[in-house]
Structure formats: structure tokens, C-alpha cells
Amino acid sequence: xxxxxxxxxxxxxxxxxxxxxxxxxxxxxxxxxxxxxxxxxxxxxxxxxxxxxxxxxxxxxxxxxxxxxxxxxxxxxxxxxxxxxxxxxxxxxxxxxxxxxxxxxxxxxxxxxxxxxxxxxxxxxxxxxxxxxxxxxxxxxxxxxxxxxxxxxxxxxxxxxxxxxxxxxxxxxxxxxxxxxxxxxxxxxxxxxxxxxxxxxxxxxxxxxxxxxxxxxxxxxxxxxxxxxxxxxxxxxxxxxxxxxxxxxxxxxxxxxxxxxxxxxxxxxxxxxxxxxxxxxxxxxxxxxxxxxxxxxxx
Numbered sequence: 001x002x003x004x005x006x007x008x009x010x011x012x013x014x015x016x017x018x019x020x021x022x023x024x025x026x027x028x029x030x031x032x033x034x035x036x037x038x039x040x041x042x043x044x045x046x047x048x049x050x051x052x053x054x055x056x057x058x059x060x061x062x063x064x065x066x067x068x069x070x071x072x073x074x075x076x077x078x079x080x081x082x083x084x085x086x087x088x089x090x091x092x093x094x095x096x097x098x099x100x101x102x103x104x105x106x107x108x109x110x111x112x113x114x115x116x117x118x119x120x121x122x123x124x125x126x127x128x129x130x131x132x133x134x135x136x137x138x139x140x141x142x143x144x145x146x147x148x149x150x151x152x153x154x155x156x157x158x159x160x161x162x163x164x165x166x167x168x169x170x171x172x173x174x175x176x177x178x179x180x181x182x183x184x185x186x187x188x189x190x191x192x193x194x195x196x197x198x199x200x201x202x203x204x205x206x207x208x209x210x211x212x213x214x215x216x217x218x219x220x221x222x223x224x225x226x227x228x229x230x231x232x233x234x235x236x237x238x239x240x241x242x243x244x245x246x247x248x249x250x251x252x253x254x255x256x257x258x259x260x261x262x263x264x265x266x267x268x269x270x271x272x273x274x275x276x277x278x279x280x281x282x283x284x285x286x287x288x289x290x291x292x293x294x295x296x297x298x299x
Contacts, residue, residue: 025080025090026103028110031059032074039072040119040145043111046078047126047151048211053083054125057288058295068299072121075111077104079127082210089180095216104131105138112143119143123295125150125284127214133238140240148246148295150284153257154238158221158228162258167229169255174222177215198252199280237261244270246298248291250279272298 034041044055057063059074079100080090090100112120122144124132129152136142137154160167175194179187188209195205202208224233237260245265249257265271274294276283284291 024103024107025094025100026107027078027080028107029076029078030073031076032064034071034073037071037073037116040117040121041073041075041111041115042069042121042123043075043077043108045122045124045128045132046076046081047124047128047130048079048081048208048214054285055123058123058292063292066296068296073114077107077111077128079104079131080213082204082207089210090213092216095213101131101134105135108132108135108142115143117145119145121146121148121299123148123150124152126152126281136241137238140242144243146244146246146299148248148298150291151249151253151256151281153247153249153261154241155235155258155261156256157234157258158225159231159234160229161231162234163255166255170221170225173215173218176212177218179209179212180216183209183212199286200282201286237264239264241265244268244298246272246274246294248274248276248283248294250276250281250283252281 042059044058046054055076059069063069064074094100108120108122112118120143122132124147129149132147132149133152133154136144157163158167158170163169172194175191179191188206191209191212192206195208200208221228227233235258237258239261241264247257247262247265262273265273272294276287279287279290
């Protein structure tokens, strides 16, 4: 077992002198410890890409003075990526056997265990939201006080009946996933240009190929594309949701949600759905103040 101060900067474990028994691919940080907290902690869950820096504007000293965040401990949870855990990338065996989801679930549970209320507030984007919803589907009783889900809904469908011609947009996973198997300069360049066209403006965009492991299963998706377009393996909207949800997405994110999920939230007085027409998928980072205004009101 590694020493409690040698966990790649995992400040949560270091503060409790209880390091995990093995080196983790996922990373949990406690970025702020509230003195004598009595309110549920906030867990910001990072997605793809540039995930460690994505929520920097959400927990500044000034923002911690806002009523919604005041007096709460703050954690961040990042899936492996080129900045927080640049090497090694998850192996194919790790991905196939669900190691990331198991680590993710355990780290969320660790924050719950440290909560003075026994509950947590989650703000999650992209793959962070995907993993969050997967955990909630397996544990609908998860003690979530409130959830802010950005871009990704509670379940996916790939078919024409749900998305119309946009269902073909799932082919983007090929462009994003090939670099995991073939990280050549040419393939990296194609991914870089695809991200640029989608509106992603990070100066480290050229290194985004390191996050392509998220799309490792694109060969299977491609092989099953035709039957999925016609409804095979379609998921019903998951609506066993026992806490308030603020769901925000851009029009670009339509394929990462279902109409049934959004209709269910709109029927609940404690939930809210916002669709932005003038932003891209990375609006939580590129338009942080706009998102924060909605979070403050929701909380």
C-alpha cells in the first residue's frame, strides 16, 4: 500500500490518512474543506476533455461566498485524462471489465461517507454525467440532494425514431475513438480539427487524443449501427429519479439525451430543463458565468 502522502495528490485520501489499496485511474480531490461543515458537499465531476480545469470558475473564493456554496466542502472527481493522470492510459482490459465505473462508484461513495448530512450535491458534465447516471440507474436510492447534469441525460438511444437523421451523429465516436488504437500524427490531426469544428477552443486541443479511450468501443457501435438505427437495443427513458435535477444542454447535445427524460423533468416542479441555442457542447467551461447563474437559482 502506498503512503498516505503519495497518492498522486489525492488530497481526499491524504487528509484522512486512508489511501486506497491500489493506485487509482480516477482521481478525487478535495479542493476546499469547509470549517465544521453542516451542509452537503458539492462534487464536481469532470468529463472530456481538459477536465481538471473545467470547473475552475465554479469554486473560486468569490463563488464560495455565494449562498449556494457557502459552508460546503468541495470535491472534484476526474476520470483519467492527459492532465490529471497522463500515463498510463486505461488498458483495453480495464475498459472492458468496467474498472473506471467501479472506481468512480467507490469514489462517489467516499464523498457520501464524509458528508455531514449523508448526502451529496453533484455537478457533472459529459462523461462525468454519463458515469453519474449509470451509478444512479444501478442505485436509484443513491443519497443525492440535488443534481446538475450538463449535456447528458439519464439514458441513451441511437435510433431514428428518437433522433431522426441526427441518429447518424453517433458516428462521431469513430473519429474520437480511433486514436486510442492508432495514435498516429495524422489521426491526431483529424481529431484536433474535428474538435475545432465543434467549437472546442482549448489551447491543448492537439493533445485530446489521450482522452480517446472513452470511445474504445466504437468498432462494436459501428458493427451494430444499422440495427440500432431501427430501434434494436433502444433504452426507455430512465425516470426513477428521487431528487431535483437541473438539466442543461446545447442543441448539439440532443443525441446524448432522450425526449422522454426531458419531458419527465419538465413535469416536475422541482426540476428544470434548459436548452441553449447559441452555445456548443463545451458551454459549461466556455460560458461558466451563464451556467453558474442557473445553478445559483436552482440551489
